[in-house]
Amino acid sequence: MKKIQVLILSFVVIISLESCGKKKYTEVKVDVPLPINEQKLTLGSPEDVTAEKGAFKMLKLPYTYDALAPNIDAFTMETHYSKHYLTYTNNLNKALAGTDLEDLPINDIFKKLDMSNSDLRNNLGGYYNHTLFWEIMAPKAGGVAKDTLAGAINKDFGSFENFKTQFKVAATKQFGSGWAWLVVDKTGKLVVTSTPNQDNPLMPKAVVSGTPILALDVWEHAYYLSYQYKRKKYIDNFFNVINWKKVGEKYEEAIKN
Numbered sequence: 001m002k003k004i005q006v007l008i009l010s011f012v013v014i015i016s017l018e019s020c021g022k023k024k025y026t027e028v029k030v031d032v033p034l035p036i037n038e039q040k041l042t043l044g045s046p047e048d049v050t051a052e053k054g055a056f057k058m059l060k061l062p063y064t065y066d067a068l069a070p071n072i073d074a075f076t077m078e079t080h081y082s083k084h085y086l087t088y089t090n091n092l093n094k095a096l097a098g099t100d101l102e103d104l105p106i107n108d109i110f111k112k113l114d115m116s117n118s119d120l121r122n123n124l125g126g127y128y129n130h131t132l133f134w135e136i137m138a139p140k141a142g143g144v145a146k147d148t149l150a151g152a153i154n155k156d157f158g159s160f161e162n163f164k165t166q167f168k169v170a171a172t173k174q175f176g177s178g179w180a181w182l183v184v185d186k187t188g189k190l191v192v193t194s195t196p197n198q199d200n201p202l203m204p205k206a207v208v209s210g211t212p213i214l215a216l217d218v219w220e221h222a223y224y225l226s227y228q229y230k231r232k233k234y235i236d237n238f239f240n241v242i243n244w245k246k247v248g249e250k251y252e253e254a255i256k257n
């Protein structure tokens with residue numbers, strides 16, 4: 001009964017408000033953004049993006065922004081490369097400028113990194129992680145690991161399928177923002193791991209330390225436009241764009257050191 005009274009009262013209030021204010025209405029035009037797929041998108045080119053002067057340069061993207069679609073859409077690639085990656089690169093250079101780390105190779109900077117220096121930690125990781133991520137993807141790629149790396153995966157995981165399952169679990173279970181990795185550890189063994197934020201297995205006190213040869217960005221900015229909350233689907237589709245030839249080269253380099 002009370003509900004009905006409240007309802008009737010609401011109507012009375014609305015009707016009286018409407019009649020009082022009738023003459024005060026003015027037309028206001030509001031721009032309503034179109035859904036992404038109805039917008040006329042003009043894609044830029046990775047060639048037009050350059051970091052400010054500093055110790056590190058952006059990796060030249062080895063493909064166009066739309067080359068990995070539909071697995072990774074063009075708009076996500078553009079924002080990810082020309083905004084996020086650019087910012088990490090510029091901020092890394094700023095954080096290093098004038099310090100004794102400035103002229104060191106990146107692996108030595110990781111060794112000397114003070115983990116309490118969050119500015120350097122985030123931007124060094126952000127720069128390194130994305131650089132590797134761009135490198136190990138390619139259009140018309142996917143499939144399975146080849147040559148020496150294929151043998152090593154079989155030896156250390158039992159099979160390629162087992163590796164794939166472990167990697168997908170690590171990427172899915174990384175809570176919040178972070179990365180999934182395939183790493184060569186100190187003994188030369190392949191290990192799957194994940195890290196939060198922009199941390200990585202080269203940083204001091206990493207839970208699993210080693211040289212990353214495969215990286216997957218599971219921050220929401222990496223997939224949300226196309227996949228929304230379906231991170232698992234994004235992880236599945238990442239396997240369609242892994243450049244196993246490149247990952248194999250990374251593996252050969254890592255076991256030499």
Ligand code: MN
Nearest residue numbers: 084217219222
């Ligand atoms: Mn990212």
